[in-house]
Amino acid sequence: MSKAATITVLGCGNSTGVPAIGNYWGVCNPNEPKNIRTRSSVAIQTDQTTLIIDTGPDFRQQMNRENITNLDAAFYTHFHEDHVNGIHELRAFTFRNKALTPIYADQPTLDALHSRFGFLFDGGNLDIYPPVLAPNKLEYGQNYQIGDLEFLCFEQDHDSCSSVGYRFGDFGYSTDILDLDEVAVNALKGIKTWIVDGCGYHKEDYVAHANLKTIYRLNEQIGAEQVYLTSLSLAMDYKTLCEELPEGYKPAHDGLRLNCQI
Ligand SMILES: [Zn+2]
Numbered sequence: 001m002s003k004a005a006t007i008t009v010l011g012c013g014n015s016t017g018v019p020a021i022g023n024y025w026g027v028c029n030p031n032e033p034k035n036i037r038t039r040s041s042v043a044i045q046t047d048q049t050t051l052i053i054d055t056g057p058d059f060r061q062q063m064n065r066e067n068i069t070n071l072d073a074a075f076y077t078h079f080h081e082d083h084v085n086g087i088h089e090l091r092a093f094t095f096r097n098k099a100l101t102p103i104y105a106d107q108p109t110l111d112a113l114h115s116r117f118g119f120l121f122d123g124g125n126l127d128i129y130p131p132v133l134a135p136n137k138l139e140y141g142q143n144y145q146i147g148d149l150e151f152l153c154f155e156q157d158h159d160s161c162s163s164v165g166y167r168f169g170d171f172g173y174s175t176d177i178l179d180l181d182e183v184a185v186n187a188l189k190g191i192k193t194w195i196v197d198g199c200g201y202h203k204e205d206y207v208a209h210a211n212l213k214t215i216y217r218l219n220e221q222i223g224a225e226q227v228y229l230t231s232l233s234l235a236m237d238y239k240t241l242c243e244e245l246p247e248g249y250k251p252a253h254d255g256l257r258l259n260c261q262i
Pocket residue numbers: 078080158176
């Protein structure tokens with residue numbers, strides 16, 4: 001029997017966030033609150049379980065803003081800084097729960113996290129910091145169950161590396177993609193709601209991120225009724241997007257809440 005889960009968009013900004021440091025808004029209207037975008041991340045929650053996908057530089061603020069007071073595990077899409085650099089904030093949960101916080105990531109991401117944040121895995125050189133994370137290798141094409149949340153992880157093309165896509169029942173999350181292959185498209189077929197990287201916007205030759213044309217092409221096969229764009233850049237004003245996108249497509253915004261059936 002299916003049950004309800006809630007998706008909260010913790011952040012929908014690309015690597016710079018909006019405004020970028022220095023209070024730079026690009027073409028985004030500073031008077032539109034939905035243009036304030038922290039780095040991309042989502043929370044998926046049932047009444048028993050909370051999962052976080054990615055812990056970027058804004059992670060602590062995002063969790064406090066949405067009053068998400070604990071988590072069961074953090075899953076990662078890939079190792080780029082804007083998706084991982086808040087990982088040390090997980091320490092607070094480990095100390096409070098008196099248990100290592102589980103994280104799941106593909107092997108390249110685990111390797112990068114070990115290299116950049118070694119103290120979180122094996123303590124510090126001085127032997128005074130305890131390890132705080134329990135790392136788990138994530139395999140593409142596998143189903144996972146954390147608490148009462150079951151979901152599928154699949155590989156996505158992010159140009160310079162792979163990223164992990166997620167399907168929770170009738171919801172799909174595809175941040176940081178250039179394109180999707182047939183396996184990934186098949187993993188998403190039948191979803192109702194899809195949050196997808198649209199950072200390429202109108203650019204034909206944008207690296208590492210999908211443009212609108214690619215998203216429309218992919219969704220012809222996937223068939224999501226409602227598509228929300230994430231990884232939104234300084235070139236993407238909220239109101240302009242709302243006016244130009246076709247029916248069934250909207251920009252995400254920080255704090256957006258969606259329901260799905262898992
Ligand atoms: Zn990336």
